[in-house]
Amino acid sequence: MPDRRHSAARRPPRPSLRRRxxxxxxxxxxxxxxxxxxxxxxxxxxxxxxxxxxxxxxxxxxxxxxxxxxxxxxxxxxxxxxxxxxxxxxxxxxxxxxxxxxxxxxxxxxxxxxxxxxxxxxxxxxxxxxxxxxxxxxxxxxxxxxxxxxxxxxxxxxxxxxxxxxEILLLTLPMQALLIVAVLFLVWLGVSHGLRVLEPLTSRLARREHDLSPIGEEDVPVEILPLTRTIDDLFARMRNMLGLQERFIADAAHQLRTPLAGIRLHVERLTETTDPAQRADAMNHVQRLAARAARTSAQLLALTRTQSPDLPDRDGMAEIDLATVVPEAVAMRVHQALAAGVDLGYEGTDDPCIIRGDALQVQEVIDNLVDNAFHYAGRGHVVTVSVARGENEVLLAVEDDGPGVDDAFLGQLGERFFRVPGVDEDGTGLGLAIVESIAERHDARVNFLHAKAGGLRVELHFPAAAPLKDHSLH
Structure with a gap:
């Protein structure tokens, strides 16, 4: 076992502001x-x-x-x-x-x-x-x-x-040395006295326990304002993270309570009955509720992840060509469209449509918009994903020819847990909220419109990575 005294002796001294x-x-x-x-x-x-x-x-x-x-x-x-x-x-x-x-x-x-x-x-x-x-x-x-x-x-x-x-130098040098020693002593006193201005701030911070409110600037010396402002920024990020955590816990408890209670109820049915029909019905309910709980959990995690302050802003993102990324994402959903009985198509351009973004979050947007169209358009309908470019923006749109949404509810699309009344399909009400959050991260604008075929059209207007001249959206 290593000797702690030797390791402590090898430890470099703590930095001292006074000594420095x-x-x-x-x-x-x-x-x-x-x-x-x-x-x-x-x-x-x-x-x-x-x-x-x-x-x-x-x-x-x-x-x-x-x-x-x-x-x-x-x-x-x-x-x-x-x-x-x-x-x-x-x-x-x-x-x-x-x-x-x-x-x-x-x-x-x-x-x-x-x-x-x-x-x-x-x-x-x-x-x-x-x-x-x-x-x-x-x-x-x-x-x-x-x-x-x-x-x-x-x-x-x-x-x-x-x-x-x-002789003259030897006469004057001791007096000069004495004067410099006196100056150094006065400097030491001044530094020690000047550092006492930090005592009210340290006392105020020491009294805190779980308080993450800003430190403020009323008793902070000008020289350490950059430090306290950096700490305030850290506190703000921590408050944001804790807020996201608390919101996630509350949302998870709210959204998972019903499917978990249903699963418990149908498991009790399974243990109490020997009727094959009732057992099959209970098992079907358990599977459906478990899938709903899993989807709700995944979307809650996705929504919380999009709101994390640790994600890069638009300036720190990479260039993405939507004219390449979107067709690939649509192609990956063809098998699901066939299973759901939906005619999934793509309309785009061969010209580059460059934006600055996060590839995983853009994929998340496409998946949520396509899933939303699958659920609410229904079997036998057409879902079209399109990409177009303009002079200063790139347009990503997903539309369907389903029943659509009344004008009274268009403004509420994108709110957390909002579901259009009268829709029988299971859903969490988080898909479009995730789209809204990711769009905000990319400085994109989201529009909810009526499609020409009568369904819902969702448009995302991304800022182009560079101005695109002599083009317009059609």
């Missing part, structure tokens, strides 16, 4: 934090570069002021040397060149772009042994030789700039 919302919020927020850190670092680096560039320009200006006559001999004053070489994180670099005497003093060879005399220091990027540097250069007249111009270039490495940027 928080996950969808957490991942973007963490992404924003990472992006903010990257942007913050570059902003801090830009600020650090600006501060160091200003200092570097000031160093170039200060050096130009501190250079004395010793510079031409390759020496610097102590103040200038301290200014240039003092760097707690590395060293600075400098070069002083004279237009007349060439390079006069330096601790590195720095190539500088050309600048105007007495112009502000010019900042530029350079390298020293593949080491990136930031430099400032300027040209000033020599104090000791009016015809000479000194070019002063100072440079520094970039380590201090990046160190300052990292």
């Amino acid at each position: 919302l928080l996950t969808f919020l957490l991942v973007p927020v963490l992404g924003v934090l990472l992006l903010d850190a990257v942007i913050g670092y570059f902003v801090a680096l830009a600020y650090s570069n600006r501060v160091h560039d200003a200092t570097l320009s000031d160093n170039a200006l200060t050096l130009s002021e501190m250079i004395g006559s010793d510079a031409l001999r390759g020496e610097l004053t102590e103040q200038a040397r301290f200014l240039l070489e003092y760097d707690p994180n590395g060293r600075n670099y400098y070069t002083v060149t004279s237009d007349r005497h060439g390079r006069v003093i330096s601790n590195a060879i720095l190539q500088a772009p050309s600048v105007a005399v007495d112009a502000p220091p010019r900042l530029f990027d350079t390298e020293l042994g593949h080491r990136p540097l930031r430099a400032a250069t300027m040209r000033v007249p020599s104090r000791h030789d009016p015809d000479d111009v000194l070019t002063i270039t100072v440079a520094e490495n970039l380590r201090d700039r990046h160190a300052r940027a990292r």
Whole structure:
């Protein structure tokens, strides 16, 4: 026997709306934090570069002021040397060149772009042994030789700039992280509080037992309206199915009560009498009532099936050619027509008569119309099934030359359990009701008319699958 604890441990966790919302919020927020850190670092680096560039320009200006006559001999004053070489994180670099005497003093060879005399220091990027540097250069007249111009270039490495940027980032990142944690906490509180809006709805649904009425929309949030509307549609289908079930049970109880009571009565006759004539008569009654009960049950099932909401609508049906289907259905009933003494015929066209429909339900329509004509026209009469087409519809008709139906009862044909008064033939009154129900499923129109020969004519006007031009019904 499998261990239930292990199977429960392998079961995936139930989906959680709260967890899903928080996950969808957490991942973007963490992404924003990472992006903010990257942007913050570059902003801090830009600020650090600006501060160091200003200092570097000031160093170039200060050096130009501190250079004395010793510079031409390759020496610097102590103040200038301290200014240039003092760097707690590395060293600075400098070069002083004279237009007349060439390079006069330096601790590195720095190539500088050309600048105007007495112009502000010019900042530029350079390298020293593949080491990136930031430099400032300027040209000033020599104090000791009016015809000479000194070019002063100072440079520094970039380590201090990046160190300052990292310090700024490390100062701001904890505050940003704390702010994001606070935002996530507030989001969690908001999601938890927002989900409480579902509590009245869940409480109201929990109090239901067998109530399938619509949920309604008075306390339903807009975001879950599609869900509740889908549930309302499901409730409607269930109410329809339960209504069909209850109607079927009531109809079956009503229609089967009489034949079942008759069968019971004639079975008692069989057990109580030894007269062969009476026993034969009772057996005949039992057989006739059993056939009636079976036919009633079959037609009740057929009627309930045609009213089922699970059947496809017209758009979900297939194309059917009545010019092919109807003659085949009529041919299958020829032997029954011969046994009943009815002249069964077909009139149609060789042109396609395409409709959208359910083949089994169309067969059910033909069978019920032919059965109805057989029962009420009677032996020795003619039953004709015809198919014709028009511009936008296809006509299926069944007519007979029997006694017909009075005008007062034509409007009641198709009602459940209605039978024309004065007709001796056994029937359930469900055949034409089934035809009406199937026709409604196919968006077809049913007409009950007097036939030219005096009997009943039943017409079904089906919408054509495609418009049929230049044709008319005859």
